[in-house]
Amino acid sequence: xxxxxxxxxxxxxxxxxxxxxxxxxxxxxxxxxxxxxxxxxxxxxxxxxxxxxxxxxxxxxxxxxxxxxxxxxxxxxxxxxxxxxxxxxxxxxxxxxxxxxxxxxxxxxxxxxxxxxxxxxxxxxxxxxxxxxxxxxxxxxxxxxxxxxxxxxxxxxxxxxxxxxxxxxxxxxxxxxxxxxxxxxxxxxxxxxxx
Numbered sequence: 666x667x668x669x670x671x672x673x674x675x676x677x678x679x680x681x682x683x684x685x686x687x688x689x690x691x692x693x694x695x696x697x698x699x700x701x702x703x704x705x706x707x708x709x710x711x712x713x714x715x716x717x718x719x720x721x722x723x724x725x726x727x728x729x730x731x732x733x734x735x736x737x738x739x740x741x742x743x744x745x746x747x748x749x750x751x752x753x754x755x756x757x758x759x760x761x762x763x764x765x766x767x768x769x770x771x772x773x774x775x776x777x778x779x780x781x782x783x784x785x786x787x788x789x790x791x792x793x794x795x796x797x798x799x800x801x802x803x804x805x806x807x808x809x810x811x812x813x814x815x816x817x818x819x820x821x822x823x824x825x826x827x828x829x830x831x832x833x834x835x836x837x838x839x840x841x842x843x844x845x846x847x848x849x850x851x852x853x854x855x856x857x858x859x860x
Contacts (some may be wrong), residue, residue, distance in 0.1 A: 668851070700814040703839055704788050705729035705731045707812040710837065711848055712737060721774060726753030728786050729769070733762045738757060740825065742769040743778065755809035775800040784810045791816040791824060798827050807851055810836070814846035821845045 705728065706733045712718070714736035723742030734738055740762075744750050753769045772778070774797050783806050787797055794813050801811055811833060816824055816841060824847060825835060833849035 668802050672775045673808065676716040694753065699707050699841040699844045700846065701727055703814045703841055703844060704728055704786055704812055706839065707814075707837065707846050707848045708732060708735055708784070708786060711783055711812065711850075712784055713811045714738075717741075717780070717806075719778065719780075719785045720780040721785065721787040722789040722793070723753050723769060724788075726756040726769065728788065729753065729767060732784070732786070733757070733766060734760070738766070740767040741778070741782070742767070743772040743774070744769070745771065745773055747771050752763070755842050775804055780804070781806050782809060786811065786812045786814070788813070789815045794824055795827055798831060799825075801833075802831060802851070805851055810848060810850045812846065812848045818843050819846055821847070838858060852859055 687765065708728070708731055712735045714856060715731075716736070717734040717739045718729070718737040718741070720726075720732070720742045722739070723729055723744045726742055729740045729742045742750070742753050744753065750769045750771050754767075757767050757769070758764065764824045770800045774793070781804055784807055787794060789797070794815060805811055811828070813824065821838065825838070828847065828849045830836060831851055835847065835849050837848040839846050
């Protein structure tokens with residue numbers, strides 16, 4: 666189980682927990698929002714050791730750190746904010762993630778991303794998720810998993826509907842404090858495994 670600790674707070678970790686430490690700096694997101702924990706819970710279920718992971722709207726890098734600690738081999742984080750990219754890079758290093766395993770860069774959604782990933786995670790607002798889904802098929806590996814959150818319960822049907830229309834099989838849906846996360850995969854294989 667992954668447990669988040671802000672650098673300035675004392676928090677003892679149990680032996681069975683994976684510690685994730687973050688310093689949000691001046692970023693708005695501190696990583697304690699229900700959508701963040703929903704994404705981490707989904708990643709704990711679907712990430713497989715050796716996966717390549719893309720975090721869209723990475724913010725402070727929390728989901729990238731979680732992916733690395735869950736066994737991801739290579740990580741890419743995209744964020745429109747240069748400040749967020751700098752903070753995410755610092756947080757990855759703070760958590761002992763080797764710089765050779767990750768890249769964090771400024772960008773807008775999947776524009777200029779030409780690699781393919783076994784797992785894509787996006788903790789962003791509903792309207793942005795709907796736009797992101799237009800390009801997901803070209804970036805997700807054949808049997809890859811897409812995990813998203815950032816939508817309220819009343820908007821879930823819109824995201825689920827678009828995912829199904831694009832051929833993604835819905836694996837899981839979770840709700841916490843009226844926020845929702847969804848996991849889906851490209852049909853025809855075992856979640857998270859590259860072809």
